[in-house]
Amino acid sequence: MKLPSWISKEKVVLRDLHKIKSALREKSLHTVCEEAMCPNRGECFKKGTATFLLLGNICTRNCRFCSVPKGKPLPVDEKEPENIAKFVFENKIKYAVLTMVNRDDLPDGGAYHIKKTVEEIKKLNPSVKVEVLVGDFKGNLRDIDTVLEANIDVFNHNIEMVKRLFPKIRPKADYKTSLKILNYVFKNYSIPVKSGFMVGLGESKEEIIDLMKDLKANGVSILTIGQYLRPSMKNAEVKKYYTPEEFKEFEEIGLNLGFDFVFSSPFVRSSYMAEKVFEGLKK
Template identity: 50%
Template sequence: MTDASISHLQVLDWGLLIYDDALKLQEALVSERIAELSPDRLILVEHPPVVTIGRSGSLDDLRESEEAINRKGASVFHVDRGGMATFHGPGQLVAYPIVKLQTKDLRLYLQMLLETVAAVLRSYGLASEFRGRNPGVWAGAAKIASVGVACRRWVTYHGIALNVNADLRWFESINPCGDPDGKVTSMERELGQSVDMAEVKDRFTRAFCRIFGYATPPEVRQRPTERPSWLVLSPSCTESIDRMESVLSWLRLSTVCQSARCPNLGECFARGTATFMILGTICTRTCRFCAVDKGKPDAVDGGEPERIAQAVQLLRLKHAVITSVTRDDLPDGGAEHFVRTVEKVRECCPDVSVEVLVPDFRGSLKALQRICDIRPDVFNHNVETVKRLYPIVRPKARYQRSLGILEYAGKHGLIVKSGIMLGLGETEQEILEAITDLRRTGCSFLTLGQYLAPSKEHFPVSRYVSPAEFEEWAQIARSEGFKKVAAGPLVRSSYRAGEMVCSMRQPLKSYQSKG
């Protein structure tokens, strides 16, 4: 089933994960595999109680109403796999292969998947059999594993569920796989004792690799289940936050600190730094990591630059960061509004250093030139993640375009800064390549921080990176030639931005207003 050149398998152990999140992750991984951005993957997961109904099923497969099942604590989902109704819950091993079929034969793939479960059962001394009219695996008279697969451009998803220590009473709420008289069993029931799930996962993985022709042992990645201690936030400086929010409300302004739910909001406000978000609060793009609202933006507010200058003065800021939502609806992407805002801040507060954190302006050199002409103290544009993840995490952005923007600013003699989030599924080699790529553009300031999903609707966290690993990446970045590096779990693009720039601020003699 697998090509010798694609014999590498990555195993993703997601632990206990709600079905909806797992389905969204599967869809993203399928897109990656179709685009040849990742190897074949085998997902191992358990779900909180959920009933799923495949393409061949309907609500008629439920023995109770959907509302009654909900009251018991289980969700009901209609999904695009084959098959009818089944149940997933704790104690059940669910395997989702994200595999690009080299032999385009779904029937053969299904047989090999069933044989994988049979091999696991045999290793525990359990006999099993297949029944053609009702795909699955039986132990005696009862079904022990259900299967339901889907395929998109010959990349598989959904998969097979093996009852290990599952609570079988849940199956009384459904007609399992459409069979009103169907009986269901588990490895625990057949063996007369509880079975170690970790051992079942290991045996399943080994059997899958042997049957599908992958090298063993495969790479195994765990999915984090809860935030580690180093991501527990300390109390914020409420006095600074209250003062900031009072001024912002009065002047009808927004900061990205608020809209992006920055964990360092209080600290930065107290240190005299804030990141103002211009051009409204609604972004025209659909990046899957970002908390900023998406949709149709409002008209540009011509009075915004002057009000931001007032806020900088009233708050006695030392360093102001000006950023924006992405405005693909504007001919210049909002570049001229950036220029007017920076000019107003400098007119009002000439001693305040100004950093711009700009979108990509769709690569417009005219827009970029206008930004470079005002000579910001720091030119910041975040690449956000590694190249491979752009189609998944930043579908309307381009990695090479972002590198080109940074290089353009660097060639104009500006201090250039960028940032990368870790924890989206990138590899160590990809992080190193991104750091190297950024340095080659002339970028000299770098921030590295932990990605934290703003909600369950956003791209999920792949892993939590330890403070020690962040420090290692900071050392690597410095060895690559970066002059200033801020790295840590809670670091964000504008974290201690004023401190990063104070020793390298450039004179503004060459700047003249072109308004």
């Protein structure tokens, strides 16, 4: 399917990216920006920001929309929490986003590792805001509690897509499990709950609205909506490119449903401009 005119980004100048990429490599750190081939990676690297990908760069799931490598992960890097904390401190990052590959091979899914990373960041600089974007931990709420024992500022878990598409696109995930996690955090912790999803995979407008209603009913206050862009020919194909006007309509629908903040645009990703979204929520 031919890309419409509004799906375009400023051409990346490699020298603008060299400094932050070199700093990441020095500490053997991964970013979801690169592993998931995010269309915003050039813009974010140029600004000196990145979303850290914890627990390696190999996922145990097989979601058809994602370009992160799948397979048997390497052992967990025990130095990663400290290295990320040092990177955040040295680069004067004020708002850090931590995401993860799914690690179904680990007893706690990597929950303690996430917690440890947050603690290391806050130890070096207590004023840093930290958002965690985590997987579903197979619905194990004890693992969610472990993550939330750390002093995080925003809890984020993406629903990713409408319910009907889960068996085909996300066969190892479960729609109801994701809603359960979001609801649990909303009811038991006094922090903003965030979630996001993509459009363009074959969903209907009615399904999108139903999804938004489900997220609102389960405690989500920050919502992100973006266009699915096919990372490679191996991934699920794009069924529709939504117009900027349609994204604006989704934003208005979300605000009318009662979300505190809705970030809806073709290039929006869950961690994209997360600091500005957080600041907007606090106004």
